[in-house]
Amino acid sequence: MLRYTLMRLGIFVGCFLVVWGLVATGIVPAGIGGSYWLWIALLGLVVSAPISYIVLRGERDRASKKVVARVDRAKANMTANRTMEDDADDAARTGSAS
Structure with a gap:
Protein backbone atom coordinates (compact mmCIF):
# COMPACT_ATOMS: atom_id res chain seq x y z
CA MET A 1 0.00 0.00 0.00
CA LEU A 56 -0.82 1.91 -11.64
CA ARG A 57 -3.57 -0.63 -12.36
CA GLY A 58 -1.38 -3.63 -11.52
CA GLU A 59 0.00 -2.09 -8.33
CA ARG A 60 -3.51 -1.09 -7.25
CA ASP A 61 -4.70 -4.69 -7.76
CA ARG A 62 -1.81 -6.02 -5.65
CA ALA A 63 -2.57 -3.52 -2.88
CA SER A 64 -6.25 -4.46 -3.06
CA LYS A 65 -5.42 -8.15 -2.62
CA LYS A 66 -3.35 -7.33 0.47
CA VAL A 67 -6.20 -5.31 1.96
CA VAL A 68 -8.71 -8.10 1.25
CA ALA A 69 -6.38 -10.63 2.88
CA ARG A 70 -6.09 -8.42 5.99
CA VAL A 71 -9.85 -7.99 6.21
CA ASP A 72 -10.40 -11.75 5.83
CA ARG A 73 -7.84 -12.42 8.57
CA ALA A 74 -9.54 -9.92 10.87
CA LYS A 75 -12.94 -11.48 10.19
CA ALA A 76 -11.56 -14.96 10.94
CA ASN A 77 -10.04 -13.69 14.21
CA MET A 78 -13.31 -12.06 15.22
CA THR A 79 -15.22 -15.25 14.45
CA ALA A 80 -12.74 -17.32 16.45
CA ASN A 81 -13.01 -14.91 19.40
CA ARG A 82 -16.80 -14.96 19.23
CA THR A 83 -16.81 -18.77 19.16
CA MET A 84 -14.46 -18.91 22.16
CA GLU A 85 -16.70 -16.54 24.10
CA ASP A 86 -19.81 -18.55 23.20
CA ASP A 87 -18.14 -21.80 24.26
CA ALA A 88 -16.99 -20.26 27.55
CA ASP A 89 -20.47 -18.86 28.18
CA ASP A 90 -22.09 -22.22 27.40
CA ALA A 91 -19.64 -24.00 29.71
CA ALA A 92 -20.32 -21.52 32.50
CA ARG A 93 -24.10 -21.88 32.12
CA THR A 94 -23.88 -25.68 32.01
CA GLY A 95 -21.61 -25.74 35.06
CA SER A 96 -23.88 -23.50 37.10
CA ALA A 97 -27.03 -25.43 36.14
CA SER A 98 -25.68 -28.73 37.54
Missing part, protein backbone atom coordinates in the same frame (compact mmCIF):
# COMPACT_ATOMS: atom_id res chain seq x y z
CA LEU A 2 2.86 2.35 0.81
CA ARG A 3 4.46 1.56 -2.54
CA TYR A 4 1.26 2.44 -4.41
CA THR A 5 0.90 5.67 -2.45
CA LEU A 6 4.49 6.70 -3.17
CA MET A 7 4.10 5.87 -6.86
CA ARG A 8 0.91 7.91 -7.01
CA LEU A 9 2.62 10.81 -5.25
CA GLY A 10 5.52 10.59 -7.70
CA ILE A 11 3.16 10.82 -10.67
CA PHE A 12 1.44 13.82 -9.08
CA VAL A 13 4.76 15.59 -8.46
CA GLY A 14 5.81 14.95 -12.06
CA CYS A 15 2.53 16.33 -13.38
CA PHE A 16 2.75 19.27 -10.99
CA LEU A 17 6.20 20.15 -12.36
CA VAL A 18 5.08 19.82 -15.96
CA VAL A 19 2.01 22.00 -15.35
CA TRP A 20 4.17 24.52 -13.49
CA GLY A 21 6.49 24.70 -16.49
CA LEU A 22 3.56 25.15 -18.87
CA VAL A 23 2.08 27.93 -16.73
CA ALA A 24 5.46 29.62 -16.30
CA THR A 25 6.02 29.69 -20.06
CA GLY A 26 2.51 30.99 -20.71
CA ILE A 27 1.28 27.95 -22.63
CA VAL A 28 -1.38 27.34 -19.97
CA PRO A 29 -3.07 30.38 -18.41
CA ALA A 30 -2.12 31.27 -14.83
CA GLY A 31 -4.61 31.40 -11.98
CA ILE A 32 -6.51 34.56 -11.14
CA GLY A 33 -5.09 36.76 -8.38
CA GLY A 34 -3.25 34.87 -5.66
CA SER A 35 -4.40 31.41 -6.78
CA TYR A 36 -1.27 30.70 -8.84
CA TRP A 37 -0.04 27.68 -6.82
CA LEU A 38 -3.53 26.41 -6.11
CA TRP A 39 -4.29 26.49 -9.84
CA ILE A 40 -1.10 24.58 -10.63
CA ALA A 41 -1.84 22.00 -7.91
CA LEU A 42 -5.40 21.55 -9.17
CA LEU A 43 -4.28 21.09 -12.77
CA GLY A 44 -1.56 18.69 -11.64
CA LEU A 45 -4.15 16.65 -9.75
CA VAL A 46 -6.57 16.58 -12.68
CA VAL A 47 -3.81 15.46 -15.06
CA SER A 48 -2.26 12.90 -12.69
CA ALA A 49 -5.52 11.13 -11.77
CA PRO A 50 -6.19 9.42 -15.12
CA ILE A 51 -2.48 8.70 -15.60
CA SER A 52 -2.34 7.01 -12.19
CA TYR A 53 -5.52 5.08 -12.94
CA ILE A 54 -4.04 3.59 -16.11
CA VAL A 55 -0.37 3.22 -15.18
Whole structure:
Protein backbone atom coordinates (compact mmCIF):
# COMPACT_ATOMS: atom_id res chain seq x y z
CA MET A 1 0.00 0.00 0.00
CA LEU A 2 2.86 2.35 0.81
CA ARG A 3 4.46 1.56 -2.54
CA TYR A 4 1.26 2.44 -4.41
CA THR A 5 0.90 5.67 -2.45
CA LEU A 6 4.49 6.70 -3.17
CA MET A 7 4.10 5.87 -6.86
CA ARG A 8 0.91 7.91 -7.01
CA LEU A 9 2.62 10.81 -5.25
CA GLY A 10 5.52 10.59 -7.70
CA ILE A 11 3.16 10.82 -10.67
CA PHE A 12 1.44 13.82 -9.08
CA VAL A 13 4.76 15.59 -8.46
CA GLY A 14 5.81 14.95 -12.06
CA CYS A 15 2.53 16.33 -13.38
CA PHE A 16 2.75 19.27 -10.99
CA LEU A 17 6.20 20.15 -12.36
CA VAL A 18 5.08 19.82 -15.96
CA VAL A 19 2.01 22.00 -15.35
CA TRP A 20 4.17 24.52 -13.49
CA GLY A 21 6.49 24.70 -16.49
CA LEU A 22 3.56 25.15 -18.87
CA VAL A 23 2.08 27.93 -16.73
CA ALA A 24 5.46 29.62 -16.30
CA THR A 25 6.02 29.69 -20.06
CA GLY A 26 2.51 30.99 -20.71
CA ILE A 27 1.28 27.95 -22.63
CA VAL A 28 -1.38 27.34 -19.97
CA PRO A 29 -3.07 30.38 -18.41
CA ALA A 30 -2.12 31.27 -14.83
CA GLY A 31 -4.61 31.40 -11.98
CA ILE A 32 -6.51 34.56 -11.14
CA GLY A 33 -5.09 36.76 -8.38
CA GLY A 34 -3.25 34.87 -5.66
CA SER A 35 -4.40 31.41 -6.78
CA TYR A 36 -1.27 30.70 -8.84
CA TRP A 37 -0.04 27.68 -6.82
CA LEU A 38 -3.53 26.41 -6.11
CA TRP A 39 -4.29 26.49 -9.84
CA ILE A 40 -1.10 24.58 -10.63
CA ALA A 41 -1.84 22.00 -7.91
CA LEU A 42 -5.40 21.55 -9.17
CA LEU A 43 -4.28 21.09 -12.77
CA GLY A 44 -1.56 18.69 -11.64
CA LEU A 45 -4.15 16.65 -9.75
CA VAL A 46 -6.57 16.58 -12.68
CA VAL A 47 -3.81 15.46 -15.06
CA SER A 48 -2.26 12.90 -12.69
CA ALA A 49 -5.52 11.13 -11.77
CA PRO A 50 -6.19 9.42 -15.12
CA ILE A 51 -2.48 8.70 -15.60
CA SER A 52 -2.34 7.01 -12.19
CA TYR A 53 -5.52 5.08 -12.94
CA ILE A 54 -4.04 3.59 -16.11
CA VAL A 55 -0.37 3.22 -15.18
CA LEU A 56 -0.82 1.91 -11.64
CA ARG A 57 -3.57 -0.63 -12.36
CA GLY A 58 -1.38 -3.63 -11.52
CA GLU A 59 0.00 -2.09 -8.33
CA ARG A 60 -3.51 -1.09 -7.25
CA ASP A 61 -4.70 -4.69 -7.76
CA ARG A 62 -1.81 -6.02 -5.65
CA ALA A 63 -2.57 -3.52 -2.88
CA SER A 64 -6.25 -4.46 -3.06
CA LYS A 65 -5.42 -8.15 -2.62
CA LYS A 66 -3.35 -7.33 0.47
CA VAL A 67 -6.20 -5.31 1.96
CA VAL A 68 -8.71 -8.10 1.25
CA ALA A 69 -6.38 -10.63 2.88
CA ARG A 70 -6.09 -8.42 5.99
CA VAL A 71 -9.85 -7.99 6.21
CA ASP A 72 -10.40 -11.75 5.83
CA ARG A 73 -7.84 -12.42 8.57
CA ALA A 74 -9.54 -9.92 10.87
CA LYS A 75 -12.94 -11.48 10.19
CA ALA A 76 -11.56 -14.96 10.94
CA ASN A 77 -10.04 -13.69 14.21
CA MET A 78 -13.31 -12.06 15.22
CA THR A 79 -15.22 -15.25 14.45
CA ALA A 80 -12.74 -17.32 16.45
CA ASN A 81 -13.01 -14.91 19.40
CA ARG A 82 -16.80 -14.96 19.23
CA THR A 83 -16.81 -18.77 19.16
CA MET A 84 -14.46 -18.91 22.16
CA GLU A 85 -16.70 -16.54 24.10
CA ASP A 86 -19.81 -18.55 23.20
CA ASP A 87 -18.14 -21.80 24.26
CA ALA A 88 -16.99 -20.26 27.55
CA ASP A 89 -20.47 -18.86 28.18
CA ASP A 90 -22.09 -22.22 27.40
CA ALA A 91 -19.64 -24.00 29.71
CA ALA A 92 -20.32 -21.52 32.50
CA ARG A 93 -24.10 -21.88 32.12
CA THR A 94 -23.88 -25.68 32.01
CA GLY A 95 -21.61 -25.74 35.06
CA SER A 96 -23.88 -23.50 37.10
CA ALA A 97 -27.03 -25.43 36.14
CA SER A 98 -25.68 -28.73 37.54
